Amino acid sequence: MGALLAIAAVVVLMMIGVPVVFSFAAMTLILSIVYDVDVSSLMTTGFWSVNSLILLALPLFVMTGYLMQAGGLASRLVNFVEALVGKSRSGMGTSMVMACGVFGAISGTASAAVASIGTIMIGPMEKHGYKREYTSALLGISSLLGLLIPPSITMILYAVVTRQSVAACFLATIGPGILLIFMLCFMNWLKMRNHPDPAAEKLSFNSRMQNIGNTGWKALPALVLPVIILGGIYGGVFTPTEAAAIAVVYSIPVGMFIYRELNLKAMGRCFIEAAATTGVIMVILVFSFVASRIFTFERVPQELTDVLMDLFKDKIMILLVVNIFLILLGMIMDDVSVVAIISPLLLPVMVHIGVEPVHFAAIVGTSVVIGCNSPPMAPILFMTCRIGNVGMSQVIKPALSFMFFAALPVMLVTTYWSPLALYLPKLFGYID
Amino acid sequence: MNGILSLISKLDVVIGILIKPIVIILSASVAVMMAYGVITRAILDQPVFGLEEIVLMCAMWLYMFGAVLASRERSHLTADFIQVVCKNTSVIKFFHLLATMISLAMAVMFSIWAYDLLDWALRKGQSTTVFHLPWYISQSSLFVASVLFIFYLIRDFFEDLNSFLSRKTA
Amino acid sequence: DESYKFNLALESGDRDSASGKSMMMWKELIEKNSDGRMKVNIFYQGELGGQQELFDQLVKGNIQMMLTWPQTSYDERLAVNYIPYLTLGWDDALKAYGEDGWLKNILGPVYSDIGLHYFGPYPEGFGGIATKGKYATSFEAAEGMKVRSQPVFPLPQTMKAMGFQAVPIDWAEVYTAIQTGVVDGDSSNVIYWDYQYFRDQLDYFVHSKHNFSSYALLMNNETWEELDAEDKQIVSDAAQAVIDKQFIDAKAEDEKWIKAAQDSGMEYIVPTTEEMAGWVKRVRADVWPMAEETLGKELMDKIRENASVPQ
Ligand code: NA
Ligand code: NA
Numbered sequence: 077m078g079a080l081l082a083i084a085a086v087v088v089l090m091m092i093g094v095p096v097v098f099s100f101a102a103m104t105l106i107l108s109i110v111y112d113v114d115v116s117s118l119m120t121t122g123f124w125s126v127n128s129l130i131l132l133a134l135p136l137f138v139m140t141g142y143l144m145q146a147g148g149l150a151s152r153l154v155n156f157v158e159a160l161v162g163k164s165r166s167g168m169g170t171s172m173v174m175a176c177g178v179f180g181a182i183s184g185t186a187s188a189a190v191a192s193i194g195t196i197m198i199g200p201m202e203k204h205g206y207k208r209e210y211t212s213a214l215l216g217i218s219s220l221l222g223l224l225i226p227p228s229i230t231m232i233l234y235a236v237v238t239r240q241s242v243a244a245c246f247l248a249t250i251g252p253g254i255l256l257i258f259m260l261c262f263m264n265w266l267k268m269r270n271h272p273d274p275a276a277e278k279l280s281f282n283s284r285m286q287n288i289g290n291t292g293w294k295a296l297p298a299l300v301l302p303v304i305i306l307g308g309i310y311g312g313v314f315t316p317t318e319a320a321a322i323a324v325v326y327s328i329p330v331g332m333f334i335y336r337e338l339n340l341k342a343m344g345r346c347f348i349e350a351a352a353t354t355g356v357i358m359v360i361l362v363f364s365f366v367a368s369r370i371f372t373f374e375r376v377p378q379e380l381t382d383v384l385m386d387l388f389k390d391k392i393m394i395l396l397v398v399n400i401f402l403i404l405l406g407m408i409m410d411d412v413s414v415v416a417i418i419s420p421l422l423l424p425v426m427v428h429i430g431v432e433p434v435h436f437a438a439i440v441g442t443s444v445v446i447g448c449n450s451p452p453m454a455p456i457l458f459m460t461c462r463i464g465n466v467g468m469s470q471v472i473k474p475a476l477s478f479m480f481f482a483a484l485p486v487m488l489v490t491t492y493w494s495p496l497a498l499y500l501p502k503l504f505g506y507i508d
Numbered sequence: 509m510n511g512i513l514s515l516i517s518k519l520d521v522v523i524g525i526l527i528k529p530i531v532i533i534l535s536a537s538v539a540v541m542m543a544y545g546v547i548t549r550a551i552l553d554q555p556v557f558g559l560e561e562i563v564l565m566c567a568m569w570l571y572m573f574g575a576v577l578a579s580r581e582r583s584h585l586t587a588d589f590i591q592v593v594c595k596n597t598s599v600i601k602f603f604h605l606l607a608t609m610i611s612l613a614m615a616v617m618f619s620i621w622a623y624d625l626l627d628w629a630l631r632k633g634q635s636t637t638v639f640h641l642p643w644y645i646s647q648s649s650l651f652v653a654s655v656l657f658i659f660y661l662i663r664d665f666f667e668d669l670n671s672f673l674s675r676k677t678a
Numbered sequence: 679d680e681s682y683k684f685n686l687a688l689e690s691g692d693r694d695s696a697s698g699k700s701m702m703m704w705k706e707l708i709e710k711n712s713d714g715r716m717k718v719n720i721f722y723q724g725e726l727g728g729q730q731e732l733f734d735q736l737v738k739g740n741i742q743m744m745l746t747w748p749q750t751s752y753d754e755r756l757a758v759n760y761i762p763y764l765t766l767g768w769d770d771a772l773k774a775y776g777e778d779g780w781l782k783n784i785l786g787p788v789y790s791d792i793g794l795h796y797f798g799p800y801p802e803g804f805g806g807i808a809t810k811g812k813y814a815t816s817f818e819a820a821e822g823m824k825v826r827s828q829p830v831f832p833l834p835q836t837m838k839a840m841g842f843q844a845v846p847i848d849w850a851e852v853y854t855a856i857q858t859g860v861v862d863g864d865s866s867n868v869i870y871w872d873y874q875y876f877r878d879q880l881d882y883f884v885h886s887k888h889n890f891s892s893y894a895l896l897m898n899n900e901t902w903e904e905l906d907a908e909d910k911q912i913v914s915d916a917a918q919a920v921i922d923k924q925f926i927d928a929k930a931e932d933e934k935w936i937k938a939a940q941d942s943g944m945e946y947i948v949p950t951t952e953e954m955a956g957w958v959k960r961v962r963a964d965v966w967p968m969a970e971e972t973l974g975k976e977l978m979d980k981i982r983e984n985a986s987v988p989q
Pocket of ligand 2: 406407408409446447448449450451452453454455
């Protein structure tokens with residue numbers, strides 16, 4: 077009961093505009109009153125939980141995202157993907173999805189993709205007959221590939237709060253990520269295939285090949301980065317955190333000396349923006365860890381499991397309830413809160429009905445894709461509206477159709493067909 | 509009220525001048541130290557023992573100062589729900605003010621909790637395994653951050669109050 | 679008579695581990711002998727966070743009772759528990775750690791200074807080095823091998839003195855680290871942990887016996903002092919019963935897991951007396967002076983006086 081009251085309070089406070097971090101502080105305060113515990117003595121939980129080498133990957137992958145944007149790595153990648161896919165009709169939309177996917181293989185967040193790919197592509201796509209609101213909505217969902225294609229900050233958070241292997245959680249969302257790429261490209265093709273393209277340019281095969289070669293060569297230093305990051309992690313050279321540090325240290329000279337777009341001032345700005353982004357998350361985490369600890373002391377996850385098991389006997393039903401729950405929470409909560417507070421609460425239920433924690437990572441990951449774009453708490457959709465210079469009310473219709481016909485099916489397939497999430501973690505030997 | 513706000517804005521300039529370079533240096537150090545750790549271990553086969561102790565101390569300050577910078581720019585993660593559902597500026601401004609007041613109260617609570625953590629750290633004097641660095645070096649960062657949160661929320665409070673009181677003329 | 683609810687945490691060990699069962703025994707004895715007035719809530723490994731947090735929670739009293747490896751971060755004198763090559767055989771070890779053993783008498787007052795009540799040790803056995811692909815029984819062979827080490831003084835230093843590179847990694851991440859090759863294996867644990875958690879990764883267990891792994895049964899001192907004489911008796915008698923049982927069971931338990939590991943295909947290696955002497959000499963020469971700096975001469979003299987002589 078106390079737990080429900082506290083979570084309800086968080087939702088109300090967030091709705092009236094209290095920043096997440098202070099809503100979480102309030103949740104902690106309420107829990108401490110309801111359960112008669114001393115938050116002061118629990119601050120040590122917050123401190124030690126955040127004082128973690130695994131979590132250190134977070135600021136570093138966020139930095140990488142900003143550095144890619146400022147150092148010209150992002151634009152080289154987009155150019156290359158555009159050349160590969162071709163610039164006509166449905167091709168531009170496909171390019172945007174693919175660019176987000178490639179970008180996602182380097183960056184750990186969605187916001188970096190929105191900012192850089194949005195700035196580069198929304199204008200040109202309009203010339204090719206794409207409505208701004210449609211493009212912005214597509215970008216809103218596609219950018220979440222940054223969380224599904226590793227490295228992923230969401231998966232790092234999930235792994236830390238549920239004590240799973242980061243590397244295993246990274247692998248779990250690749251399948252769903254690829255499925256989402258496919259779904260989005262397909263939806264875009266259905267919608268845009270017969271669309272008139274005022275700026276269509278027909279290139280000869282030779283000049284197209286030349287274009288691919290050119291842009292590919294220019295993008296090569298950026299394309300090496302995912303190889304270093306993922307190859308390094310799965311080749312046993314370094315941990316995800318170390319990979320993130322290598323990515324930062326690598327992208328600085330590439331931006332400065334190869335692309336010559338990054339200078340010291342811009343680099344400083346990247347560091348400051350990344351610090352602000354991660355600082356906010358870390359303070360939220362301090363409180364969510366304290367709240368989680370109170371939940372554990374009071375056996376709330378077990379109670380929740382018992383209640384759910386009493387109400388629904390069937391595994392499929394429980395999964396469905398959890399899906400709906402995650403989507404509803406995703407509407408009103410941000411991704412960090414859902415992962416940090418809800419995952420550890422629900423994990424015991426999942427384990428009880430025989431769902432692997434790594435599989436649940438993928439379920440949560442795919443629910444975040446929807447959550448980040450569903451109002452009222454839709455940080456990514458807000459951002460695409462700003463970058464695309466369109467109003468929320470115009471974007472909501474195409475955004476809903478992408479959520480309903482692409483993101484939701486991906487979440488359902490991920491939930492009910494476990495090999496999609498578990499094939500790679502099994503292949504790499506993370507689970508039996 | 510304008511007197512207070514101008515004093516706050518002067519202090520804010522000083523805080524910005526102090527914190528930004530520190531954040532940049534900490535970010536660079538964390539990335540470089542981690543990368544150096546990989547190179548020494550994976551390539552030179554000579555791991556630096558205890559490097560992560562220093563890295564984590566830097567990281568904690570980086571996080572807390574980062575969060576302060578977010579407070580400074582009012583860019584903490586927030587839902588813009590009221591603005592979406594309601595078009596009445598008076599109501600919107602009232603809720604802004606209310607949210608800021610609640611945030612301020614919570615920042616004060618955070619400060620009390622973080623002070624107790626610091627006090628404990630100073631009294632018990634725990635230290636790290638390899639370099640025997642006292643843990644209060646990084647545990648103090650939470651308290652410092654909480655105080656700066658309060659500072660910026662006081663600024664926000666006066667700004668929001670101003671904006672709420674002057675809504676008719678706007 | 680007052681009613682109490684205690685949180686009891688295990689730093690490592692789940693429900694089915696020997697330590698998990700021992701804590702269940704402690705809980706049941708307390709609940710039975712107090713006619714249910716005292717309730718104990720057990721939290722197994724990982725449920726309440728990592729080592730440092732757990733120890734803090736115990737000292738602060740959010741967790742009232744714990745079975746843990748002592749954390750040296752509060753008081754480095756607890757490093758006495760980890761002085762490498764202190765005892766070389768089971769008889770010595772049990773004598774040192776046992777009731778009224780010389781080591782136990784050193785540890786009690788140190789815990790009391792931190793604010794903890796010490797019931798006694800929970801011995802597990804001698805630690806070893808479990809590795810993948812290759813193994814080492816000497817300083818020379820160990821060079822270039824990376825093993826995970828607990829971040830408590832002087833275990834990493836001991837690994838270094840034995841020729842290994844010590845990499846401090848949180849218990850939850852050890853599996854991945856071995857799998858991805860960040861480390862070649864684990865160190866300073868009894869074979870149970872390496873068999874139970876990493877057997878599909880590890881090929882060798884070298885029983886270097888550089889540390890005698892011993893947990894401590896602890897209670898927050900304020901909680902302890904709140905209890906009346908009768909309740910104190912109930913809790914400490916129950917603790918003593920657990921400890922006594924473990925002193926009898928530990929050796930057999932360790933041997934059981936050595937056998938299980940061998941059956942599963944892990945190669946169990948005992949270094950020759952000569953190889954052992956080489957390690958003992960290096961470790962005592964490198965690490966003991968370091969320990970003297972933290973522990974002081976008086977304590978170290980006592981240790982030297984009681985330390986086993988390698989044969
Ligand atoms: Na990514
Ligand atoms: Na949402």
